[in-house]
Amino acid sequence: MSRRRIGRESFGFGxxxxxxxxxDDLAKLIDWASVDQWLADISCAAKGEPAWPPVALFKALLLxxxxxxxxxxxxxxxxDRASFRRFCGFxxxxxxxxxxxxxxxxxxxxxxxxxxxxxxxxxxxxxxKAIRVKTGTLVDATIIASASKGDDEARWVKHKRKPAVHGxxxxxxxxxxxxxxxxxxxxxxxxxxxxxGGDALPDDPGHVFADSAxxxxxxxxxxxxxGGTPRxxxxxxxxxxxxxxxxxxxxxxxxxxxxxxxxxxxFGTWKRSYGLRRIRWLGLAKASLQIRLTAIAYNMxxxxxxxxVAA
Numbered sequence: 001m002s003r004r005r006i007g008r009e010s011f012g013f014g015x016x017x018x019x020x021x022x023x024d025d026l027a028k029l030i031d032w033a034s035v036d037q038w039l040a041d042i043s044c045a046a047k048g049e050p051a052w053p054p055v056a057l058f059k060a061l062l063l064x065x066x067x068x069x070x071x072x073x074x075x076x077x078x079x080d081r082a083s084f085r086r087f088c089g090f091x092x093x094x095x096x097x098x099x100x101x102x103x104x105x106x107x108x109x110x111x112x113x114x115x116x117x118x119x120x121x122x123x124x125x126x127x128x129k130a131i132r133v134k135t136g137t138l139v140d141a142t143i144i145a146s147a148s149k150g151d152d153e154a155r156w157v158k159h160k161r162k163p164a165v166h167g168x169x170x171x172x173x174x175x176x177x178x179x180x181x182x183x184x185x186x187x188x189x190x191x192x193x194x195x196x197g198g199d200a201l202p203d204d205p206g207h208v209f210a211d212s213a214x215x216x217x218x219x220x221x222x223x224x225x226x227g228g229t230p231r232x233x234x235x236x237x238x239x240x241x242x243x244x245x246x247x248x249x250x251x252x253x254x255x256x257x258x259x260x261x262x263x264x265x266x267f268g269t270w271k272r273s274y275g276l277r278r279i280r281w282l283g284l285a286k287a288s289l290q291i292r293l294t295a296i297a298y299n300m301x302x303x304x305x306x307x308x309v310a311a
Contacts, residue, residue, distance in 0.1 A: 003043075004050045007089045021083035023063075026300050030125055032059075038117055044104035052097050057105040058118070059088045060097065065297035068275035071099035110285040119184065119292040126303045127180060136176030137205035137228065138263040139197055139214060141169050142270070143189050144291070145278045153284045155188035165189060168279060168287045171200040172295075174263050176209060180302055181266060181295045186288040198222025207231045209260040231256050270294050 036055040045051035063084055064074045078084045078096045090096055109115055145167040146154035158164040169191060173183040185199035193213035198221075201208065205228035210219070212233040223230045233253050270276040276294050279287045 004052055006053060006056060006094045007091050019083075021086070022304070023083045023087040025304055027059075027087050029129070029300055029303060030122060034121060034125075035118070038114060038121060042105070042108045042112070042114075044101065044108045046100065046104075052101055052105075053089070054105065056088045056090065057097065057101060060084075060102065061105070061293055062297045062300070063087065064102075065274050065294050066301070068273070071102045074102060075099045106281075106286070106289060110283075110289050113285075115289040115292040119296055122296050123180070123182060123299055126299050127175075127182065130178050130180055130303045130306045131175055133177075134175070134204060134206055136207040136209060136231075136259070137182070137202060138174045138176050138179070138260055139172070139200055139208055139210040140260065140263045140267075141171045141193050141197070141200075141213075142267040143167055143169050144271075144276060144287070146287075147279045147282055151279075151282045153188065153282075154279075154287075155190040157189040168284065168291075169193075169196070170291045171196045172263065172266065173200040173202050173205065174266055176207070176259060176262070178302070178306055179262050179266055180299050184292055184295055186284065186291055188284070194219045198225075201226045201228065203227070209256050211260060231259075233257065233260075266298065269298055274298065 032055055035058060036053075039054035039058060042054045043051040044054075044057075060074060060078060063069065063078070064071075067077070069077060075096070075098055078088065078090070082092070085092065085094070085096070088096075109118075143157060143159070143165050145165055149166050151166075154167050156164050156166050157169070167189045169187050169189045171185040171187065171193065172181055174181045182202040183200045185196050187196045194216040195218060197210065197214050197219045201222060203226060205223065205226055208223045208228045209231045210233070212235050215232050215234060220230045220232070233256050234249065236249075274294050274297060276291070279290055281287070281290065
């Protein structure tokens, strides 16, 4: 397999002094050699050309998430911005990938089902740096509109008084203290939370905080099977009168709401800052890739913030 060699020349950008970027700190968070091993079998070169190093392309996809860039804008920015080049490993004189390289690379990732392995591997490294004691897990789901209503792997769903949405649902398990995303399960939007939520549970989740959509026995059994304790919002309790019953409900639900609400900030960051308002490509496999790339990018930024506070 023929691959291009990059980063061999010194970084020189018009003689200007190198400016520090947060991307330089993000690059130091991960052992990229292990990521390179997971991607070792990928060659997504155009016919007759040497392949771009896959770890450089993977880093470029993270840049696309952080800066909400299309493939065209990503290729332009990578060619132009010194901090982007450094993060991906390109020297100032190296050529950079064209947009079609990112298309071929995503196709290779989805064909091999590597999105889950990449998420698990990178997240394990980040958890080792940021999570000291595991006390609990936040579980919730967010609906993401499909790229097209013609996507036959997406489904329609309507929630309360909101308009119906055609898309997918990301079920997420996040650490209750750090808000790092630990597990993800992606399904069509009409799959019930209680049915898919068990796939978003990490091992030994501790207390599991979830809203009333997860109150069925299927999810509770999944929590117990993982060694956790369900802490799920309930909608009814027995009491001698209405006042006593409401007081018991409030005493149980309010602490759960207070802790569980932290996961809404995760979804807000994904959608407002990282472009996950809509899936970019068709099909469940590509939707899963986009969601997990977004989660990796979020976890890296979140870990950097946690470590900065701890320093």
